[in-house]
Amino acid sequence: MSNTAFIFHEDVLKYKFNDQHPFRQERLILTLELLKQLGALNEEELIRPRKADEHELLWVHTPGYIEAVKQLSVPAIPPSSEELAEKYGFHTEDTPYFENMHEVTSAIVGGSIEAAEQVMSGKALHALHLGGGLHHAMKNKSSGFCIYNDASVAISYIRHHYGAKVLYIDTDVHHGDGVQFSFYSDPNVCTFSIHETGKYLFPGTGAVNERGDGEGFGACFNMPVEPYTEDESWLESFQEYIEKVAAFFQPDVIVSQHGCDAHYYDPLSHIHCSMKVYLEMPKIIHELAHKWCGGKWIALGGGGYDIWRVVPRAWSLLWLIMNDHAAVKQIENNPLLPLPGEWLKLWNNEQAPDYVPATWLDAPNAWEDITRRKEITQKNRKTKEIGMLYLPK
Template sequence: MTKSSLFIYSEQETGYRLQQGHPFNQERLLPAIDLLRKLGAVPESVVRAPAMASEEKLLAIHSADYIEAVKALSIDNPEELWRSRADKYGFDMEDTPYFAGMHEVTSLLVGGSIRAVDEVMSGQTEHATHLGGGLHHALRNKAAGFCIYNDASVAIEHARKHYGARVLYIDTDVHHGDGVQWSFYSEPDVCTLSIHETGKYLFPGTGAVNERGEGTAFGTCINIPVEPYTEDASWLECFEEVLNKVAAHFKPDLIVSQHGCDAHAYDPLSHVHCSMDIYLAMPQLIHRIAHQYSGGRWVALGGGGYDFWRVVPRAWSLLWLEMSDNPLIAQLEQNRALKLPTAWLEQWQPQSPVELPTTWLDNTDWTPMPRRQEITTKNRQTTEVAILYLT
């Protein structure tokens, strides 16, 4: 392992718990971190703990009245006045319920993403990952999509204001990165690129290819809304073609990427049908782009992912293994059947409600999806429109 990568993490981040049985549960970090530790891939020398973001940092993206509401709803028994206003601020009890301590733990998640930016932009490291971050749906005045404060937007604004950086934000979550897009829709020094399932059928319903940015920022917003049941080859074809053109056109000083791993076929909340192959290839593409265009400066965040057992640990581990130049990545390219650590399987299988995979990559002898060629053709047409203004 090189010394060019840092891992931002504290077990306190698992305190982000919306409610019992909610699909978003930060305890999914635990099997992912343990998988890396079983490999010896995250020695304590590369781990850095986050600190809570200040209110001043939050105010760069969120309104003062929204932050006041989050604080008021964070106590054990909020006043009736604030409970009655909860809906106004997006605290839907099924989607994004408020919970005790949410201001503190969400500020910690934001602080982790800010620290990742600081470590990279100050030259302490080339790359930094913060798997507890990536809460990309939160809006200026509203919680949304399981997200309370938008750590990605706050960290990007910090990079822009404090370091004068041009930032390329890459969002690979299956749900459109709407909160980050709207944060910088009129800011020409931030380019947002999101590949996601089309909003015709999936939350948040945004991310159409004609959402381009406005004013002097027109052209700095790029969306690739892929069709339901898109598979690996089409997803990677679209992503690689657009990413190459966007990076060459925008020439960022820093790349911030969001790695929701819910485009996998096992994910229960979406319809894209990719395998673990994209989670091996996609970080490699971003890594190459970072060294080609931004001096290696790369911050990677977590995000969605709702198959906690079969997908999240492998996908996020592959991200860090690529980011830290771990030799296991080269081994996987030679041997698709490479096994997961036996000790990890023995520890977590008793807790998993499903049978855990035994290999890093999936057996992709899956039955091809119906309309495969039609889906591929439609995705290519979308890609052509996405890159229309980048030539």
């Protein structure tokens, strides 16, 4: 058995709303090139998945919604379709329709299904699909840059084909609302999301008292952290809580979403974390997968809007940790270990609008400390205590 499958379909690069939109898939190429320059990934290792079929999309989305996506994917949209766009959420600046979006997003969903199949069939112990993680899409509406909810479809695939209990862990700075509500009444899918509180940030959900409904009550957990939360408080909020959730639920497999927009540099949130979080957090999930699931772990991408300074480093660290790569120890021993020189030479020029950091982790004191650190830490601790109130001691 190979250790980790890397899933990549070139069509994910066509998931593009417009030239001004913050969701930019160049970040995938930047990450792939960084891993190749490090010698941690070869072109031959990439697994090209099939596209999801309509039957699989229907596990999560309504027939009317899928048909609307198809109609809005044609090259020339007739004026009569504008009403359809408004009905299904494609009239906004966040998630405008674009040509071929049904085909492109079906490829993304297919990638997450392939990642699930690689792990559940035993072909690989772990699988990574960085093109996935479109966690905001609802059953009958697009939302937050997301059209089809590949994470929810992949989880549904696992449930339909393998009957396994799934623990979904969402570390994006925005609440994983679409996945949560896909399984809000399902006791066999446990959702956990750590995110910036919805009081100030899209999508406005993810309160600590959102705990599921019906038979699924008690299988939904949220950890909304305060704006300007830093590394230590974020990791403290995450580790104890998710360890208790995993011990309570005892999953057969973990599906995790790895939006890397909680970094200080990210332009779309207010969290104040450094690259340290993206080194430590995957290690915690990795350990949980081996403790409870025999190692079964499917990781998806997600948000991340500083595509030069944050995303390539964060997603590369995820791959390295999934593979127990020797570079992880080197980075732990030397946080300012340089990035591959050829990668820096390739991107740290006129193509990059900002200075690209030359080291794997961020330099200490690279930005000013938060003066309300103590107050923020205390508030996060209180929220965590409330969230864990009904978990076994």
